[in-house]
Amino acid sequence: MIERYSRKELKDIWSEKNKYKIWLDVEIAAAEAMEKHKIIPKGVASIVRKKGKIKVKRIQQIEDKVKHDVIAFLTSITEQAGIKARYLHQGMTSSDVLDTSFNIQLLQSGKILIKDLDKILSVLKKKAKKHKFTPCIGRSHGIHAEPITFGLKLASFYQEFLRNKKRLIEAIENISTCAISGAVGTYANINPKVEVYVAKKLKLKPEPISTQIIPRDRHAHYFSTLGIIAGSVERVATEIRHLQRSEVYELQEYFSKSQKGSSAMPHKKNPILSENLTGLARIIRSHVTPALENISLWHERDISHSSVERTIGPDANITLDFALVRLANLLDNMIVYPKNMIENLNMTRGLIFSQEVMLELTKAGISREKAYKLVQGHAKKSLLNKISLINLIKTDKVIMNKITEKKINKIFTYDKHFKNVNYIFRRVFK
Numbered sequence: 430m431i432e433r434y435s436r437k438e439l440k441d442i443w444s445e446k447n448k449y450k451i452w453l454d455v456e457i458a459a460a461e462a463m464e465k466h467k468i469i470p471k472g473v474a475s476i477v478r479k480k481g482k483i484k485v486k487r488i489q490q491i492e493d494k495v496k497h498d499v500i501a502f503l504t505s506i507t508e509q510a511g512i513k514a515r516y517l518h519q520g521m522t523s524s525d526v527l528d529t530s531f532n533i534q535l536l537q538s539g540k541i542l543i544k545d546l547d548k549i550l551s552v553l554k555k556k557a558k559k560h561k562f563t564p565c566i567g568r569s570h571g572i573h574a575e576p577i578t579f580g581l582k583l584a585s586f587y588q589e590f591l592r593n594k595k596r597l598i599e600a601i602e603n604i605s606t607c608a609i610s611g612a613v614g615t616y617a618n619i620n621p622k623v624e625v626y627v628a629k630k631l632k633l634k635p636e637p638i639s640t641q642i643i644p645r646d647r648h649a650h651y652f653s654t655l656g657i658i659a660g661s662v663e664r665v666a667t668e669i670r671h672l673q674r675s676e677v678y679e680l681q682e683y684f685s686k687s688q689k690g691s692s693a694m695p696h697k698k699n700p701i702l703s704e705n706l707t708g709l710a711r712i713i714r715s716h717v718t719p720a721l722e723n724i725s726l727w728h729e730r731d732i733s734h735s736s737v738e739r740t741i742g743p744d745a746n747i748t749l750d751f752a753l754v755r756l757a758n759l760l761d762n763m764i765v766y767p768k769n770m771i772e773n774l775n776m777t778r779g780l781i782f783s784q785e786v787m788l789e790l791t792k793a794g795i796s797r798e799k800a801y802k803l804v805q806g807h808a809k810k811s812l813l814n815k816i817s818l819i820n821l822i823k824t825d826k827v828i829m830n831k832i833t834e835k836k837i838n839k840i841f842t843y844d845k846h847f848k849n850v851n852y853i854f855r856r857v858f859k
Contacts, residue, residue: 430747434709439750442537443743449483451530452502455627456517457481459525459609462626469516477517480510499523520619522612524730528643529607531738533631535651538746539601545753546594546658550587552760554858557583561850564843565679565770566781573777575784576846579679579765584857586665593658600654604647607633613729614639640729645720648738652720655745659713662752666703666710669763673700679770683762702759709752716741774843779818783808785840786822786832793831803828 430440441447460474484505492501499518507514518526561580566573609624610616616624621635628635636643672679682700684690690698719741723734774781783804790800807821819841822828829837 430744430751434751435747436751436754438541439538439743439747442534442541443747445485446483448530448534449485449488449502451533452499452526453477453481453483453506454533454631455526455529455609456503456506458627458630459519459521459623460517461630462623463516463519463620465626466620466622468620468623469519470513473513473516476513477506477510481506481514482509484509497523499526520611520617520623521609522641524642525609525611527735528639529609529627529631529633531742532604532606532633532643532647534742535604535648535746536601536633538750539597539604539651541750542655542658542746542753543594543597543601545750545757546590546597548757549590549753549760550594552757553583553587553590556580556760557587557854558858560765560767561854562847563765563767563770564774564847566774566776573773573781575781576774576843578847578850579767579770581850581853582668584854586661588857589661589664593654593661596654596657600651604651605633606636606643606647607631608636608639608643610636610639613641642726642730642734645723645726645734649720649724652741652745653717655749656714656717659710659749659752662749662756663707663710665756665760666706669703669759670700670707673698673703677769677773679766679773681764681766682759683764702755706752706756706759709748713745713749713752716745778811778816779841780808780811782841783818785845786828786837789832789836789840790828795831 457474457478460469460477463469464471464474487508488498488501488505491504492498495501495504503514503518506517557580559580560583561578563579564576565579565582567575567577607624607628608614609619609627610621611619624635627633669680669682671677673681681698682702684698690696719737723737726734787797787800787804790803791797795803803825804822807818807825810816811818811821819837822837823834832840
């Protein structure tokens with residue numbers, strides 16, 4: 430991923446140096462197991478651990494000649510560790526190292542992404558409780574519907590990201606497997622106890638049955654989860670973008686003193702962070718389809734998945750980490766305008782209370798169809814002529830014969846809409 434959308438912690442995980450370090454950890458753990466079961470002489474693991482250093486440039490030089498990354502890596506380690514290093518990789522195949530190491534990188538990334546989600550959850554919880562009873566308009570199809578609170582909107586986001594955290598925990602658990610099973614996964618030239626030892630040492634689980642690779646449905650699950658989380662990021666970002674529009678202006682991204690919104694128009698304060706998050710979410714989701722297509726490989730293995738994973742492994746994780754951190758900061762610093770929310774609530778002159786008028790008429794004995802038609806007629810007139818709906822309702826003798834003026838006045842208040850906010854919050858933040 431490009432530097433602009435990368436944070437060091439994730440970049441380090443996907444660096445060549447860290448990748449080769451994990452490869453070495455896998456080889457040393459396998460050597461320890463082989464020594465324990467008297468497959469290779471004692472002392473191999475300790476010598477390799479002591480003398481084997483990661484020299485990225487040297488590995489790349491060798492790979493340029495041999496055209497095989499694992500062989501280049503083993504050759505480089507042998508150059509440093511000496512003759513005993515020849516016992517490394519006994520009975521193993523390249524995928525034993527590559528797949529186990531790739532899963533460790535996903536595991537390392539996933540743990541950081543969990544921390545990122547925790548930060549978002551913390552901010553959303555704080556902001557939701559602050560705006561628990563801040564009235565704003567609920568919209569369906571982009572049109573004013575009925576009153577809600579801004580806290581409810583944020584609580585909805587909180588619950589979604591809580592589900593995302595659970596999904597990611599499951600995906601990390603699913604991906605945390607190890608395969609040291611040799612060519613085509615039959616353990617023909619390696620003791621299965623080596624795999625058990627390596628898995629325990631590296632805090633993984635042995636893959637119940639591998640082919641020559643770890644099955645890619647596990648990886649598809651992981652990357653699909655990243656795609657779902659990206660969708661949630663975009664949902665929040667899109668809401669912020671809409672609510673910052675000049676015609677709405679219920680909230681705004683933080684805008685620093687020296688910040689410029691437009692090279693041409695000095696008045697502009699654009700929602701650049703949430704727009705950026707929308708774009709990043711598209712990139713992350715674009716990695717899901719290749720991960721799904723990686724499930725179906727030829728027979729016991731081919732390498733069509735390899736080039737895909739070399740790209741989507743770092744890019745999806747690094748980009749999502751950046752996006753989650755940016756979203757947390759955006760939410761923490763956003764500016765909310767409660768007065769504008771009230772103004773927008775009142776913009777349609779009481780149309781948002783039309784449902785309750787209709788329901789009261791049905792309670793008074795009028796059919797739903799007739800009640801709907803009566804209220805809809807006044808609603809259309811209110812909208813067209815910019816007249817308050819309550820005033821039109823009070824001029825209708827049919828309605829006023831069925832509902833008292835006191836009841837009408839009570840209908841045109843927000844109280845009823847917020848009576849269950851505490852109940853919803855208890856369920857969300859239990």
